Structures are given as structure tokens and as C-alpha cells.
């Protein structure tokens with residue numbers, strides 16, 4: 001992955017972007033979601049700076065993006081593999097990396113944050129970015145469950161702050177939830193919606209409420225499936241089979257929980273339990289807490305409800 005300075009020189013040597021259009025995107029956090037968001041923005045022809053906490057994680061994001069692009073290319077360029085190879089190379093060439101969030105923010109029209117689901121860490125990061133980013137830069141969080149209004153609370157640019165909630169895996173899932181707070185300006189909202197379409201997503205809009213639309217309906221289901229297992233009502237495999245064959249879901253709740261990551265699901269449930277302690281749907285799960293404590297995070301750690309260790 002090229003260093004930011006090399007790519008930024010290239011990007012600023014070309015004509016600067018149309019006034020107002022989002023052409024330079026910075027993604028903070030190159031994990032499951034951030035790497036996917038960086039990938040689709042670069043594939044849409046935008047200059048992307050990916051920010052991670054260290055070089056090793058940047059390289060990990062780089063290879064994850066490269067692998068995913070190859071899967072996309074294999075399908076999109078089935079008849080013309082060499083065009084597929086150029087697509088992968090050109091897309092990768094639009095992505096640079098840095099471990100310095102302020103450097104990464106310097107040229108951004110849009111910053112999408114996809115770091116750990118922790119309010120304090122997100123607020124601290126955005127306060128730093130508020131100082132470093134140009135005045136016109138729009139800020140967005142990919143948070144699953146936290147309040148955008150609260151995440152934005154330490155920033156001056158509350159009018160240029162919203163939520164852009166993607167779904168895992170980002171290159172495949174068509175939905176983007178565009179969340180506006182009471183302070184998000186119409187211009188910011190319009191730019192977020194246009195950008196969402198530019199990167200190939202179908203955008204829906206919702207208010208800044210816990211879990212927005214999908215997660216408010218989905219996470220209680222995942223939590224209830226775990227409670228079903230804790231009660232001994234059925235096995236994970238049978239519950240997954242039931243929801244795939246009985247409700248037409250592409251993944252059952254345990255496969256999906258493994259895919260999302262148990263750390264993320266735990267952060268969501270704990271956060272909602274704190275906000276709404278009387279709601280039984282968000283009662284923390286001892287089994288989930290035990291798994292996270294044991295590092296069984298699902299696909300990302302090689303083991304969750306199922307094992308993903310390469311044989």
C-alpha cells in the first residue's frame with residue numbers, strides 16, 4: 001500500500017474535484033467494515049486513505065481488500081480476466097494507508113469512521129479529526145448502535161456530521177442506512193445520500209435512534225437465539241437451519257453472529273442495556289460474555305459458535 005504522501009501528490013496533481021463533490025475519502029479503521037468501505041469507495045473511482053493503528057493492521061486490511069476485489073473481479077469480468085486484473089490493480093492504486101489519523105484527514109471530503117464500537121474512543125477520535133480536517137469535510141460514523149448525536153458531541157461541525165451504516169460484507173450487502181441528527185444540514189444529508197449511491201448502495205434514511213432500522217430489529221433476534229440456546233431449547237445448527245429454511249434468511253442467527261463478531265454484538269447489547277435497562281430484549285447474555293472473554297469472537301478469531309480454523 002502506497003504511503004499517503006505519494007498518493008496525495010498524485011491525487012492533487014490531477015484536476016481538483018468538482019466543488020462539493022466527494023472525491024477524497026478517508027476511512028478510519030481497517031477491520032471487517034473499514035476495509036470493505038475503503039474498497040467500495042476506491043472501486044467507485046475515489047481516492048481513499050485508510051487509517052489504522054499500526055502498519056501490520058494496515059497490511060492486513062490491504063490483503064483483505066485485495067482478496068475481496070479478486071472475488072468481485074472474478075464475477076464482474078468473467079469473460080475478460082485481464083480486465084479483471086486491471087480493475088483490481090487500479091482500485092488498489094487508489095488506496096493509500098497511514099497510521100496517523102490527522103495526516104489521513106488532511107485532504108478528505110468525507111471521513112467514515114469504522115473503529116471499535118466504543119463511544120469514548122469514537123468521540124476522542126472525532127475531536128482530533130475536527131482539528132485536522134478541512135472545514136468542508138463531512139464526518140460519518142459506521143456505528144452499529146451508538147448515538148450519532150453523542151458521537152458528534154465533541155465536534156464543532158455538527159452540521160456536517162451523520163451516520164453511514166454499512167452492512168457486512170460491505171462489497172456485497174446493498175443497503176446503506178444514512179442517519180441524520182437534528183443538526184445534520186440538508187446539504188450534508190444530500191451529499192451523504194449521493195455518495196452512498198455513487199458507491200453502489202441503496203440508501204434508506206432513518207432518525208438517530210438505537211440501532212437505526214436493521215439492527216433494532218436484528219440484534220434482538222440474535223440475542224433471543226442465544227437465550228434459546230442458553231435455555232437448551234435447540235442447538236445452534238438446528239436454530240440456524242430453521243431460520244434459513246423456515247424464514248429464508250441467507251445465514252442463521254449463530255452463523256450471522258459469528259460473521260458480525262461477538263465483540264461487536266456484545267458492545268451493542270451492553271450499550272442498549274445501559275440505555276434501556278428495563279427492556280428484556282437487551283438483557284446481557286452470560287454465554288456471549290463468556291465467549292468474548294475467552295476470545296471466541298467468531299470468524300475474525302477462528303472460533304465462535306462454530307469453528308473456522310483452517311484445517
Ligand SMILES: C[C@H](O)CC(=O)SCCNC(=O)CCNC(=O)[C@H](O)C(C)(C)COP(=O)(O)OP(=O)(O)OC[C@H]1O[C@@H](n2cnc3c(N)ncnc32)[C@H](O)[C@@H]1OP(=O)(O)O
Pocket residue numbers: 068069071072074075143144145166167168169171172173215218250251256260264
Ligand atoms: C451488526 C452490523 O451493524 C450490521 C450488519 O452488518 S448485520 C449483518 C448483515 N449481513 C448479513 O445478514 C449477511 C447474510 N449472509 C449473506 O448474505 C451471505 O451468507 C454472504 C453474502 C455473507 C455469503 O454468501 P454465500 O452464498 O453464503 O457464500 P459465498 O459463496 O461466500 O458468497 C457468495 C458470493 O458473494 C460474494 N462475496 C461473499 N463475500 C464477499 C466478500 N467479502 N467480498 C467480495 N465478494 C464476496 C462472492 O462473489 C461470492 O461468490 P464467490 O464465492 O464465487 O466469490
Ligand SMILES: NC(=O)c1ccc[n+]([C@@H]2O[C@H](COP(=O)([O-])OP(=O)(O)OC[C@H]3O[C@@H](n4cnc5c(N)ncnc54)[C@H](O)[C@@H]3O)[C@@H](O)[C@H]2O)c1
Pocket residue numbers: 028029030031032033034051052053057101113114115116117118121125142143144145165166167168259260261264
Ligand atoms: N462487524 C459488523 O458486522 C459491522 C457491521 C456494521 C457496522 N459495524 C460497526 O463498524 C465499526 C467497526 O466494526 P468492525 O466489525 O469493522 O470491527 P473490527 O474490530 O473488525 O475493526 C475495527 C478496526 O478499528 C481499528 N481501530 C480501533 N481504534 C482505532 C483508532 N483510534 N484509529 C484507527 N483505527 C482504529 C482496529 O485496529 C480494528 O482493526 C463498529 O462501530 C461496528 O459497530 C460493524
